[in-house]
Amino acid sequence: MSAQMNRRRGFTLVEILAVLVIIGIASAIVVPQLGTRDDLRAAAAARIIVADLIYAQNMAISGQKTIYVRFDIAGNSYKLLSTATTGGDVIMSHPMTQLSYQQTFGASSKGLESVTLSSVDFDGIDLLYANDFTLAFDEMGAPYAFDYTQNAKNDLKNGSIVLTSGTFTTTITVSPYTGEILVQ
Numbered sequence: 001m002s003a004q005m006n007r008r009r010g011f012t013l014v015e016i017l018a019v020l021v022i023i024g025i026a027s028a029i030v031v032p033q034l035g036t037r038d039d040l041r042a043a044a045a046a047r048i049i050v051a052d053l054i055y056a057q058n059m060a061i062s063g064q065k066t067i068y069v070r071f072d073i074a075g076n077s078y079k080l081l082s083t084a085t086t087g088g089d090v091i092m093s094h095p096m097t098q099l100s101y102q103q104t105f106g107a108s109s110k111g112l113e114s115v116t117l118s119s120v121d122f123d124g125i126d127l128l129y130a131n132d133f134t135l136a137f138d139e140m141g142a143p144y145a146f147d148y149t150q151n152a153k154n155d156l157k158n159g160s161i162v163l164t165s166g167t168f169t170t171t172i173t174v175s176p177y178t179g180e181i182l183v184q
Contacts, residue, residue: 038114038165038166038167038168039165039168041111041112041114041115041165041166041168042115042163042164042165042168042169042170043170043183044111044112045105045112045115045163045165045170046163046170046172046183047183048103049078049103049161049163049172050172050181050183052069052078052080052101052103053069053135053172053174053181054181055080055095056068056069056080056135056137057137057141057143057179058141059080059092059137060137060138060139060141061137061139061140061141064139065082065139066136066137066138066139066153067080067081067082067092067136067137068080068081068082068083068084068089068134068135068136068137068146069081069134069135069136069137070084070089070133070134071117071120071133071134071135071161073117073119073120073133075104076104076105076106076116076117077102077103077104077105077117078102078103078117079091079100079101079102079103080092080101080102081134084134084136084146084148085148085151086148086149086151105117105163112165114165114166115163115164115165116163116164116165117161117162117163118162118163118164118169119160119161119162120133120160120161120162121133121158121159121160122134122135122145122146122156122158122159122174123145123154123155123156123157123158123159133145134146134148135156135159135174136153137179138153141179142177142178142179143156143159143174143175143176143177143179144156145159155176156174156176156177157176158173158176159173159174159175159176160172160173160174161173161174170183170184171183171184172184
Protein backbone atom coordinates (compact mmCIF):
# COMPACT_ATOMS: atom_id res chain seq x y z
CA MET A 1 0.00 0.00 0.00
CA SER A 2 2.83 2.46 0.71
CA ALA A 3 4.24 1.83 -2.77
CA GLN A 4 0.96 2.98 -4.31
CA MET A 5 0.88 6.19 -2.23
CA ASN A 6 4.44 7.12 -3.11
CA ARG A 7 3.71 6.80 -6.80
CA ARG A 8 3.03 10.26 -8.19
CA ARG A 9 0.39 10.84 -10.78
CA GLY A 10 1.54 12.91 -13.83
CA PHE A 11 0.51 13.71 -17.37
CA THR A 12 1.21 11.25 -20.11
CA LEU A 13 3.08 12.22 -23.24
CA VAL A 14 -0.13 11.84 -25.28
CA GLU A 15 -2.00 14.29 -23.03
CA ILE A 16 0.78 16.89 -23.29
CA LEU A 17 0.92 16.54 -27.07
CA ALA A 18 -2.87 16.91 -27.33
CA VAL A 19 -2.75 20.18 -25.38
CA LEU A 20 0.13 21.47 -27.55
CA VAL A 21 -1.81 20.66 -30.73
CA ILE A 22 -4.90 22.51 -29.44
CA ILE A 23 -2.80 25.57 -28.48
CA GLY A 24 -1.08 25.47 -31.90
CA ILE A 25 -4.38 25.41 -33.77
CA ALA A 26 -5.81 28.24 -31.65
CA SER A 27 -2.72 30.42 -32.18
CA ALA A 28 -2.75 29.74 -35.92
CA ILE A 29 -6.27 31.17 -36.05
CA VAL A 30 -5.86 34.09 -33.61
CA VAL A 31 -2.36 35.46 -34.32
CA PRO A 32 -2.91 36.44 -38.00
CA GLN A 33 -6.02 38.40 -37.03
CA LEU A 34 -4.05 40.44 -34.51
CA GLY A 35 -1.72 41.74 -37.21
CA THR A 36 -4.48 43.03 -39.50
CA ARG A 37 -6.77 44.97 -37.21
CA ASP A 38 -8.10 47.30 -39.88
CA ASP A 39 -11.18 48.04 -37.79
CA LEU A 40 -9.02 49.43 -34.98
CA ARG A 41 -6.94 51.52 -37.39
CA ALA A 42 -10.06 53.03 -38.98
CA ALA A 43 -11.56 53.68 -35.54
CA ALA A 44 -8.35 55.38 -34.35
CA ALA A 45 -8.29 57.62 -37.44
CA ALA A 46 -11.97 58.44 -36.91
CA ARG A 47 -11.23 59.47 -33.29
CA ILE A 48 -8.45 61.78 -34.52
CA ILE A 49 -10.76 63.44 -37.05
CA VAL A 50 -13.63 63.77 -34.56
CA ALA A 51 -11.30 65.34 -31.98
CA ASP A 52 -10.01 67.82 -34.57
CA LEU A 53 -13.53 68.70 -35.75
CA ILE A 54 -14.63 69.32 -32.16
CA TYR A 55 -11.50 71.43 -31.59
CA ALA A 56 -12.26 73.50 -34.71
CA GLN A 57 -15.86 73.96 -33.61
CA ASN A 58 -14.77 75.03 -30.10
CA MET A 59 -12.17 77.45 -31.50
CA ALA A 60 -14.86 79.03 -33.70
CA ILE A 61 -17.12 79.54 -30.69
CA SER A 62 -14.44 80.76 -28.29
CA GLY A 63 -12.74 83.02 -30.87
CA GLN A 64 -16.04 84.23 -32.34
CA LYS A 65 -14.74 83.70 -35.87
CA THR A 66 -15.13 81.14 -38.62
CA ILE A 67 -12.73 78.18 -38.55
CA TYR A 68 -12.29 75.93 -41.57
CA VAL A 69 -11.33 72.28 -41.97
CA ARG A 70 -10.08 71.61 -45.49
CA PHE A 71 -9.93 67.98 -46.59
CA ASP A 72 -7.63 66.95 -49.45
CA ILE A 73 -8.61 63.48 -50.69
CA ALA A 74 -5.73 63.23 -53.17
CA GLY A 75 -3.24 64.11 -50.42
CA ASN A 76 -5.06 61.88 -47.89
CA SER A 77 -4.97 64.76 -45.41
CA TYR A 78 -6.76 67.73 -43.87
CA LYS A 79 -5.81 71.10 -42.38
CA LEU A 80 -7.40 73.41 -39.83
CA LEU A 81 -7.52 76.95 -41.19
CA SER A 82 -8.19 80.34 -39.67
CA THR A 83 -8.61 81.85 -43.15
CA ALA A 84 -9.77 80.14 -46.35
CA THR A 85 -9.64 82.03 -49.64
CA THR A 86 -8.56 81.38 -53.20
CA GLY A 87 -5.77 83.89 -52.55
CA GLY A 88 -4.25 81.68 -49.87
CA ASP A 89 -5.19 79.77 -46.78
CA VAL A 90 -3.85 80.47 -43.30
CA ILE A 91 -3.16 77.23 -41.42
CA MET A 92 -3.73 77.27 -37.67
CA SER A 93 -0.99 76.21 -35.26
CA HIS A 94 -1.46 72.97 -33.37
CA PRO A 95 -1.87 73.86 -29.65
CA MET A 96 0.56 71.16 -28.50
CA THR A 97 3.32 71.18 -31.11
CA GLN A 98 2.93 74.79 -32.36
CA LEU A 99 3.44 73.40 -35.88
CA SER A 100 0.94 73.65 -38.74
CA TYR A 101 -2.32 71.95 -37.80
CA GLN A 102 -2.34 69.26 -40.47
CA GLN A 103 -3.10 65.54 -40.31
CA THR A 104 -1.97 63.15 -43.03
CA PHE A 105 -2.90 59.49 -43.22
CA GLY A 106 -1.15 56.78 -45.20
CA ALA A 107 2.56 55.98 -45.54
CA SER A 108 3.74 58.98 -43.49
CA SER A 109 1.39 58.26 -40.57
CA LYS A 110 2.88 55.76 -38.12
CA GLY A 111 0.33 53.09 -37.21
CA LEU A 112 -2.22 54.44 -39.69
CA GLU A 113 -0.40 53.54 -42.91
CA SER A 114 -3.38 51.64 -44.33
CA VAL A 115 -5.93 54.40 -43.59
CA THR A 116 -7.25 56.46 -46.49
CA LEU A 117 -9.82 59.22 -46.85
CA SER A 118 -12.13 57.42 -49.29
CA SER A 119 -14.62 60.23 -49.70
CA VAL A 120 -15.58 63.55 -48.21
CA ASP A 121 -18.87 65.23 -49.01
CA PHE A 122 -20.11 68.54 -47.68
CA ASP A 123 -22.98 69.10 -50.16
CA GLY A 124 -21.05 69.09 -53.38
CA ILE A 125 -17.65 69.70 -54.87
CA ASP A 126 -15.57 72.85 -54.76
CA LEU A 127 -15.16 73.41 -58.49
CA LEU A 128 -11.82 75.17 -58.12
CA TYR A 129 -10.33 72.39 -56.01
CA ALA A 130 -11.79 69.13 -57.33
CA ASN A 131 -10.22 66.98 -54.60
CA ASP A 132 -10.69 69.46 -51.76
CA PHE A 133 -13.72 69.72 -49.51
CA THR A 134 -13.97 72.36 -46.83
CA LEU A 135 -16.14 72.41 -43.74
CA ALA A 136 -16.57 75.70 -41.88
CA PHE A 137 -17.77 76.32 -38.33
CA ASP A 138 -19.23 79.77 -37.67
CA GLU A 139 -19.17 81.84 -34.45
CA MET A 140 -22.02 79.76 -33.03
CA GLY A 141 -20.38 76.43 -33.90
CA ALA A 142 -22.83 75.68 -36.73
CA PRO A 143 -21.29 73.79 -39.67
CA TYR A 144 -21.32 75.05 -43.25
CA ALA A 145 -19.99 73.82 -46.57
CA PHE A 146 -17.41 76.35 -47.80
CA ASP A 147 -17.23 77.10 -51.51
CA TYR A 148 -13.87 78.46 -52.72
CA THR A 149 -15.28 79.53 -56.10
CA GLN A 150 -17.73 81.95 -54.47
CA ASN A 151 -15.73 82.47 -51.27
CA ALA A 152 -18.96 81.78 -49.38
CA LYS A 153 -20.45 79.49 -46.76
CA ASN A 154 -23.41 77.39 -47.90
CA ASP A 155 -25.89 75.65 -45.62
CA LEU A 156 -24.83 72.13 -44.80
CA LYS A 157 -27.48 69.57 -45.66
CA ASN A 158 -25.35 66.46 -45.30
CA GLY A 159 -21.77 66.09 -44.20
CA SER A 160 -19.81 62.86 -44.34
CA ILE A 161 -16.23 61.67 -44.19
CA VAL A 162 -15.52 58.06 -45.13
CA LEU A 163 -12.34 56.35 -43.94
CA THR A 164 -11.10 53.02 -45.23
CA SER A 165 -8.49 50.69 -43.77
CA GLY A 166 -8.14 47.44 -45.68
CA THR A 167 -11.65 46.08 -46.04
CA PHE A 168 -13.08 48.03 -43.10
CA THR A 169 -14.93 51.33 -43.60
CA THR A 170 -15.90 53.97 -41.03
CA THR A 171 -18.20 56.92 -41.74
CA ILE A 172 -18.19 60.17 -39.80
CA THR A 173 -21.27 62.35 -40.25
CA VAL A 174 -21.66 66.01 -39.34
CA SER A 175 -25.23 67.07 -38.65
CA PRO A 176 -26.47 70.35 -40.11
CA TYR A 177 -27.26 73.25 -37.77
CA THR A 178 -26.04 71.57 -34.57
CA GLY A 179 -22.71 70.27 -35.79
CA GLU A 180 -23.23 66.99 -33.93
CA ILE A 181 -20.59 64.48 -35.03
CA LEU A 182 -21.44 60.78 -35.27
CA VAL A 183 -19.23 57.80 -36.10
CA GLN A 184 -20.74 54.74 -37.76
